[in-house]
Amino acid sequence: MLELLLRRCLQAVPLLLILSIITFAAMLSLPGDSVDVLVGNAQKDMSPLEIQVLRQEFGLDKSPVEQYILWLSNGVFKGNFGRSYKDGRPVISIIQERLPPTVRLVAIALILAFCMGVLWGLAMVALKQTRIGKWLEAGLFVIALVLYSAPGFWIGFLALTMAGRMGVFEAVPLLAVHAAGSPPVNPQAAFSALGYVVLPALVLSLRRMAKIALFVRTATLNELTEEYVTTALGKGLSREQVLTKHVLRNSLAPIINLAGLSLPSLLGGSVLIETVFAWPGMGRLAVESTFGRDYPMILALVMMYGALVIFSNLAADALELMIDPRRRDAYFAEVEGAKP
């Protein structure tokens, strides 16, 4: 298993390299460099020689390839991705501040989306089996469809205003959100670990929850047409037993894979949700740097997001291999076969 994980990690490296080359080339193609931004209008008061010296200090007189290698080696070995144009602080330390809130938000949203999505999907399949439940199932299906199609930030600010007007925050402190500018976690709050995160995470998870619910519904319903289901029913097992013991276990692997693959869309959604809820995370940082044209920051953020997504896909893949012995055997057979 360890060998498998290592092998997968090694496969992720070239992907990250390609990503870094593309983004670096894109940023380099933009007119103006960090010296232009740092010096700004004072440039006309400086002698060309001074500017030349500055450029040399930043390594901007080198060829693009050399610049890329310099940037990469500084980034990988020293953790130095340059300084933010905005306030001159090292990019990496700003990201270190902004990463934990985003991870907290996205992790809780992922757990919510997976648990409630699977329950929702199974509830739809179970309800479909009864006469009255059929109509309930249709209702749940439509709700899931609407939640999947509605813009997340729209639901976000509707939820925010409605909760504020109806006094939900006073009644249910768990759902409270922090005001813009205040620290993200209030130590006095009863649920300090979950402080202020529940409502944003719930809103963030809704779209994915609906997608997982719809996927579970389709996957399980398709699984029910398999012959082993008829066999199990023929042996005299009840439908509950067949559903929970046989069908669920078989459709679980792709569901877990889907949950792992949810991370890119949750991270993407978090950019908008963080803006709605004034959440001091990486998403808002990305929006701020876009407006401020903070190129080193954007470059580092793209790499950060890329790494998060690539490694989460890897984890989802490895998890699926762990759960499903058929796929694991097939994978190892392929690896062994590849070895001469």
Add this chain to the structure above:
Amino acid sequence: MSQSRFTISDPRHSSIRMWVGVILIALVFSSALLAPAIAPSKTLIWPVPVNLEAINLPPLSGGHLLGTDLLGRDLLAEALWGARMSLVIGIVAAFAAVTFGGVWGALSAFLGGPIDTIMMRAVDGLLAIPNIVLLLTINTLLTANPFLHSFPDWTLRFLKVTSFSSGYLPLFTVIVVISATTWLEAARISRSKIQSILLQEYIYSAKALGIGVIRMLFRHLLPNAAPVLLVEATLLVSDAILMEAGLSFLGLGLGPSTPSWGSMLTSAQSSLIEGNWWAVIVPGILITTTVVGVNLIGEGILDSQGGKRQAV
């Protein structure tokens, strides 16, 4: 649950769903087409007049069926004109993305070998960035000021850019940004489809006849992959409409003077404090309806093709 049989999906339901989708989209399209008749206007930019004496009117008051927004613009008129913008953005961006992605994937599959690896690894790498982040990055690149100045004159005239108005430039930028983000999935789909087409016998014969790359692509490969790409285009329309709303919400969209559903949502956000909830509800429901409709149609086509079923 005591019976010994399961109720599974009824195939009739999927055609019902598809029809619901078709009806929803037909409604949205007809309202977009009827916009000039219901809410007359001379220009596409700023077509709905501002009326500061009638701000934040609730629905059904003072001749405003859906009420007014924070600048006193009639919401119905805005919604109808916004439908045009949002649909134009959705459809043009989706087709641009599918065209580019389709050609990219087809070329990659056709050329094969190391070129194929490089082309597809680039797609994989870009797909690893969450789409909103990619959207932000491409927006930064495209709207860099000196980049705009490098545009030839006739393009600026075509986009009606003058010294006091940016004309259709924001619209153009939004469409390019969205399609530059969404072509990746299309490229992947096109490549896998083309790879299976390449194994067909008529392709061997065409190769044996010494056919050129361009002719091969546009005469044999892409037309045969068109049905798959068409489904992808349908699904991308809904993505593009959602992305436009997200971009506008972040302040990178069309701006407040051009009504689209996204920019309506943005301006409605600030009127929400004054209790104007209807200005938020209207564009949101329109976006949701359109996206539901498009998704239902896309799923319906996938179903009828017997393709692999996705969850909507």
